[in-house]
Amino acid sequence: MANVFAFVETRGTDVRKVGLEAVTAARMLADKSGGGEVHALLLGPPGIAAKASQIGQYGADVIIVVEHAGLANYSPEVATATAADRMKSGSYRAAIFSTSAQGRDLAPRVAARLGVSIVTDVLSLEIEGDSIVVRHPMNIGKVIATIAIAAKPAVIAMRPNVIAPAQNEKAGRVEKAQPAIDPASARVKVIETRQGGGGKLDLAEAPVVIAGGRGLKAAENFKLVEDLAAAFGNAAVGATRAVTDDGWRPHSDQIGQTGRLVSPQLYIAVGISGAVQHLAGMRTSNTIVAVNRDKDAPIFKVADYGIVGDLFEVIPALTEAVREAKKHH
Amino acid sequence: MKIAVCVKRVPDMDVRFRIGADNISVDQGGLKFDINDFDAWAVEAALQLKDKNAGSEVTVISLGPDVVQETIRKALSMGADRGIQIKADKVPFDGLAIAKALSAELKTGGYDLILFGKMSPDSSNGVVGPMAAELLGLPCVTAISSLEIANGKGTAKRELEGAQEIVEFPLPAVLTVDEGLNAARLPSLKGIMAAKKKPLQIKPALLAEPQITVRKLELPAERKAGRIVGEGAAAVPELVRLLQTEAKVL
Numbered sequence: 001m002a003n004v005f006a007f008v009e010t011r012g013t014d015v016r017k018v019g020l021e022a023v024t025a026a027r028m029l030a031d032k033s034g035g036g037e038v039h040a041l042l043l044g045p046p047g048i049a050a051k052a053s054q055i056g057q058y059g060a061d062v063i064i065v066v067e068h069a070g071l072a073n074y075s076p077e078v079a080t081a082t083a084a085d086r087m088k089s090g091s092y093r094a095a096i097f098s099t100s101a102q103g104r105d106l107a108p109r110v111a112a113r114l115g116v117s118i119v120t121d122v123l124s125l126e127i128e129g130d131s132i133v134v135r136h137p138m139n140i141g142k143v144i145a146t147i148a149i150a151a152k153p154a155v156i157a158m159r160p161n162v163i164a165p166a167q168n169e170k171a172g173r174v175e176k177a178q179p180a181i182d183p184a185s186a187r188v189k190v191i192e193t194r195q196g197g198g199g200k201l202d203l204a205e206a207p208v209v210i211a212g213g214r215g216l217k218a219a220e221n222f223k224l225v226e227d228l229a230a231a232f233g234n235a236a237v238g239a240t241r242a243v244t245d246d247g248w249r250p251h252s253d254q255i256g257q258t259g260r261l262v263s264p265q266l267y268i269a270v271g272i273s274g275a276v277q278h279l280a281g282m283r284t285s286n287t288i289v290a291v292n293r294d295k296d297a298p299i300f301k302v303a304d305y306g307i308v309g310d311l312f313e314v315i316p317a318l319t320e321a322v323r324e325a326k327k328h329h
Numbered sequence: 330m331k332i333a334v335c336v337k338r339v340p341d342m343d344v345r346f347r348i349g350a351d352n353i354s355v356d357q358g359g360l361k362f363d364i365n366d367f368d369a370w371a372v373e374a375a376l377q378l379k380d381k382n383a384g385s386e387v388t389v390i391s392l393g394p395d396v397v398q399e400t401i402r403k404a405l406s407m408g409a410d411r412g413i414q415i416k417a418d419k420v421p422f423d424g425l426a427i428a429k430a431l432s433a434e435l436k437t438g439g440y441d442l443i444l445f446g447k448m449s450p451d452s453s454n455g456v457v458g459p460m461a462a463e464l465l466g467l468p469c470v471t472a473i474s475s476l477e478i479a480n481g482k483g484t485a486k487r488e489l490e491g492a493q494e495i496v497e498f499p500l501p502a503v504l505t506v507d508e509g510l511n512a513a514r515l516p517s518l519k520g521i522m523a524a525k526k527k528p529l530q531i532k533p534a535l536l537a538e539p540q541i542t543v544r545k546l547e548l549p550a551e552r553k554a555g556r557i558v559g560e561g562a563a564a565v566p567e568l569v570r571l572l573q574t575e576a577k578v579l
Contacts, residue, residue: 304552
């Protein structure tokens with residue numbers, strides 16, 4: 001029996017879906033180890049405390065709430081110090097973070113401060129005797145490693161979307177705490193968080209991802225992709241490296257080896273040939289659909305369903321059909 | 330400015346990998362190696378700062394066996410000034426062990442700026458830069474896609490999921506580089522010739538006992554063969570039916 005720590009990712013006063021995934025993974029691990037407690041750290045500006053009950057619903061026994069006006073933006077140094085201090089004070093078997101932009105920044109620092117190793121982008125985790133054994137993709141997902149972590153706590157950053165947030169209500173006892181260092185004293189300061197595309201779903205969290213490639217021929221034709229995403233209502237829009245390199249879309253939209261890794265329920269590739277570097281970012285998607293003019297395009301090798309044809313005809317027809325299908329739900 | 334850039338030699342990913350006979354390593358046969366892309370962008374960022382700040386020096390550091398000297402020479406041929414090999418038989422998977430070995434060297438250098446790529450595609454863990462920063466006690470900004478430095482202070486941009494952060498930091502600092510920061514220059518013939526004469530020191534790595542062990546490597550399960558539903562817009566109704574009834578995602 002051992003307790004597990006979870007870091008709940010937030011942006012402003014919103015809890016991010018990956019934060020609930022971390023709590024869910026921590027709950028699973030605590031239950032597998034014989035019923036330890038999950039202690040979740042929720043850090044943010046005034047208003048974040050209202051989200052504590054939600055964290056309890058997803059399986060946290062204790063929620064450490066750190067509310068501070070200086071935490072409107074992510075503060076790497078405050079988050080590192082606060083998480084590390086808490087982890088030192090409890091004898092945690094493991095600590096669960098997310099392999100998001102924030103988690104990738106935070107989790108290695110916390111691990112280094114505790115003098116323990118870390119595995120990121122974790123696909124699954126098990127307890128085996130004295131070790132926690134995780135699966136981790138290497139070589140852009142072309143090789144899967146099984147890794148045993150002897151370090152205590154085992155610091156693990158989960159890949160987004162591999163564990164669905166699951167309700168599992170626990171007491172959710174709230175402990176109010178102060179940041180371990182004064183946010184005003186931090187050397188590194190996030191002075192602004194600019195939201196891109198106002199309220200659109202982000203790639204790591206969206207259950208449906210529609211991605212466009214060079215086959216769209218011009219930046220303005222991404223409207224077709226956006227219309228299809230809007231028809232789904234729960235879709236985010238991504239792009240290939242060729243497209244972001246050409247400036248048709250921002251770099252943050254790039255799916256692939258050097259960009260975002262996504263694993264949505266449904267991935268629709270529009271005018272994407274399927275370069276190795278792109279496949280590396282989306283091949284773990286649950287269902288893959290490809291629309292491409294070239295029947296020999298490599299994308300059809302990974303697609304569950306393909307349509308060979310002119311995307312300028314197929315996508316508007318698909319958008320219309322999805323709109324119809326959603327109406328009847 | 331004194332700038333250090335830590336670089337890694339990585340295999341080209343555009344191949345079908347084979348698992349070695351020991352089941353815990355990738356078969357190196359037939360692989361082509363080069364500097365990690367993210368690290369090449371880090372070298373480029375250092376060289377651009379050097380171009381702007383007269384009297385700057387760029388040191389390139391790589392941990393690994395003697396073959397990493399090629400990777401260091403590549404960075405020297407781009408325009409870096411000197412190299413340091415932190416000699417180890419192999420590069421461990423454990424990022425903490427790597428960060429410890431590198432920071433033992435980095436802390437003696439008096440660097441204003443220490444750059445890393447944000448990750449390498451082979452181990453795909455992306456932790457060495459921020460871990461080294463923590464061990465060195467330095468401010469750190471990860472995965473930057475823009476950078477301005479003036480008067481001992483820096484401003485960088487980080488790409489998040491659907492947002493961007495604008496970050497300010499003091500020097501000295503550790504930065505890790507994302508795609509989009511720059512395009513790495515190619516070594517010129519003159520650069521390649523000059524690199525041969527640039528100093529390259531070799532020092533032993535102090536590698537800590539790893540706390541994580543790779544037990545097994547395997548190739549991922551192949552996706553089951555998909556099917557072409559049909560051609561053109563006429564295939565859309567069948568696709569929608571399959572998404573609803575078979576894949577159950579609509």
